[in-house]
Amino acid sequence: MLQYIKENLAKEQKAFYFSADSVYFRQSTLLEFVNDLYNLEGHRFFFIDEIHKYANWHQELKNLYDAFPDITRITYTLVLGKV
Numbered sequence: 147m148l149q150y151i152k153e154n155l156a157k158e159q160k161a162f163y164f165s166a167d168s169v170y171f172r173q174s175t176l177l178e179f180v181n182d183l184y185n186l187e188g189h190r191f192f193f194i195d196e197i198h199k200y201a202n203w204h205q206e207l208k209n210l211y212d213a214f215p216d217i218t219r220i221t222y223t224l225v226l227g228k229v
Contacts, residue, residue, distance in 0.1 A: 147163060147193050147195060147221065148163060148193075150193075150221075151163060151191075151193060155191060159190070159191055160187065160188050160189040160190055160191065161189070161191035161192075161193065162183055162187075162189045162191065162192055162193070163193040163194075163195065164179075164192075164193075164194060164195070165194075165195040165196045166194050166195065166196050166197045166199060166200035166203065166222075167195075167196040167199040167200070171200060175206065176194070176200065176203075176206040176207075176209075176210060177206060177209050177210060177213060180192060180210055180214065180217075181213070181214075184214055184217070190216070190217050190219075191217075191219045192210075192217065192219070192220045192221070193221045193222070194220065194221070194222040195222070197222040207220065207222070
């Protein structure tokens with residue numbers, strides 16, 4: 147994912163990569179986090195790694211799409227099956 151960002155997005159496009167399994171998300175939601183990056187720093191591209199480890203991730207993604215209709219891209223990784 148980081149390679150894609152480096153090769154395909156210019157620095158001016160304000161892309162942000164983060165991992166959803168960070169301890170930060172024990173006290174904050176994806177929606178709150180993206181809201182701050184969107185409003186305070188102008189990010190419009192979001193790349194979320196390890197989304198499957200975030201509780202209720204599918205509802206949070208829907209909330210992001212609903213709350214920020216002009217976000218250019220939300221890309222995430224998802225692992226299916228037994229780990």
